[in-house]
Amino acid sequence: MRLTYIPIENTDADYAARAAIARAEAAGSAAGVPMGEEDMRWVDSHRKPGAFCSREFVCAGGNRIGTVSCIEETDDGMPGNHALGLTLLPEYCEVGVEEPIFEHLLEIVKSVGGQVATACAGDDRAVLSAVLLRMGFECVKREGRPELDLAEFDASRFAPTLREVERQGIALRSLVELSEEGVDWALNCYELSRELVLEVPALGHLRTCGLDKFREQIDTPWWFPEGWIVALDGERWVGQSNLIPYPERRDVAVTVLTGVVESHRRRGIATSLKVTALERARQAGVRFVHTDNEEGSAMLGLNLRLGFRERYTLTYRKTL
Numbered sequence: 067m068r069l070t071y072i073p074i075e076n077t078d079a080d081y082a083a084r085a086a087i088a089r090a091e092a093a094g095s096a097a098g099v100p101m102g103e104e105d106m107r108w109v110d111s112h113r114k115p116g117a118f119c120s121r122e123f124v125c126a127g128g129n130r131i132g133t134v135s136c137i138e139e140t141d142d143g144m145p146g147n148h149a150l151g152l153t154l155l156p157e158y159c160e161v162g163v164e165e166p167i168f169e170h171l172l173e174i175v176k177s178v179g180g181q182v183a184t185a186c187a188g189d190d191r192a193v194l195s196a197v198l199l200r201m202g203f204e205c206v207k208r209e210g211r212p213e214l215d216l217a218e219f220d221a222s223r224f225a226p227t228l229r230e231v232e233r234q235g236i237a238l239r240s241l242v243e244l245s246e247e248g249v250d251w252a253l254n255c256y257e258l259s260r261e262l263v264l265e266v267p268a269l270g271h272l273r274t275c276g277l278d279k280f281r282e283q284i285d286t287p288w289w290f291p292e293g294w295i296v297a298l299d300g301e302r303w304v305g306q307s308n309l310i311p312y313p314e315r316r317d318v319a320v321t322v323l324t325g326v327v328e329s330h331r332r333r334g335i336a337t338s339l340k341v342t343a344l345e346r347a348r349q350a351g352v353r354f355v356h357t358d359n360e361e362g363s364a365m366l367g368l369n370l371r372l373g374f375r376e377r378y379t380l381t382y383r384k385t386l
């Protein structure tokens with residue numbers, strides 16, 4: 067199959083075409099979440115000018131069958147590293163186009179003097195993983211991306227844990243309830259998050275984003291106070307878990323930061339927070355929940371105990 071490439075522009079037509087490809091790819095899995103046009107515009111507006119070495123539609127027989135991207139990674143301390151991305155219509159997965167597409171991307175990395183190329187694949191993309199390994203990429207990281215189908219989630223299994231947490235005098239409240247009582251949830255959650263993310267490097271930006279940015283979450287498409295649960299020990303805010311449905315697919319949600327202050331750990335609080343957030347999400351019509359966890363982390367173990375299915379994202383790297 068002869069493949070050609072057309073540069074992607076920031077026009078309405080190209081955003082619509084990119085979103086259609088993302089929607090088709092996501093439709094290939096039950097809990098797949100496409101990135102919508104608005105989110106794409108938002109992400110692009112926050113990129114440095116000239117961030118992309120290349121961003122193109124992949125065409126075959128006159129049809130746009132996918133999109134590719136090559137972007138220099140500047141945050142990972144690895145000079146010359148370029149992240150390669152591929153979104154492909156499901157009918158073109160596994161028909162042999164992945165290898166020529168990645169060869170094209172590697173040529174781009176070489177043409178800009180890049181020394182390293184990195185690509186990611188879910189553990190359900192066996193063909194893509196095999197192609198990358200054949201092309202000399204090496205698997206360098208495996209991160210947990212556990213998934214839960216709320217139709218199979220049995221909250222009653224955790225009722226004894228929730229009762230025990232309540233017996234210890236810990237109250238679990240959603241931001242809806244706290245806001246109704248006039249509590250300044252933003253200030254308290256901001257301070258708590260800043261403490262908790264010290265142990266979660268991936269969410270480190272929450273330490274520097276500022277209280278104003280924190281308050282700005284209200285009334286964005288991502289605002290879901292029903293699924294943001296905090297644990298209070300009297301006046302003290304000791305833990306939180308939050309979960310957000312995707313604006314593009316309200317039946318799929320991602321859990322963001324779950325954490326409990328050190329003095330209150332191993333008392334069932336994180337379990338109770340998550341069970342409560344999952345139940346609220348189910349009541350709001352969410353069916354699938356996923357998250358990202360470091361391999362071997364306490365949080366991954368906790369999620370698997372809750373019934374999340376083990377899934378992984380694999381990172382592949384090739385030195386040129």
Ligand SMILES: CC(C)(COP(=O)(O)OP(=O)(O)OC[C@H]1O[C@@H](n2cnc3c(N)ncnc32)[C@H](O)[C@@H]1OP(=O)(O)O)[C@@H](O)C(=O)NCCC(=O)NCCS
Pocket residue numbers: 262265266322323324325326327330331332333334335336337338364365367368371
């Ligand atoms: C991970 C974290 C949220 C757990 O909170 P917690 O309230 O202590 O968790 P729970 O008491 O509900 O623990 C439930 C079970 O999870 C597992 N677990 C929890 N912490 C664990 C740890 N440090 N090591 C191994 N297993 C652990 C255990 O199986 C535990 O059951 P047990 O105590 O009966 O053995 C807490 O350690 C934390 O806030 N860490 C820092 C923030 C963070 O890393 N968050 C995750 C990324 S968003």
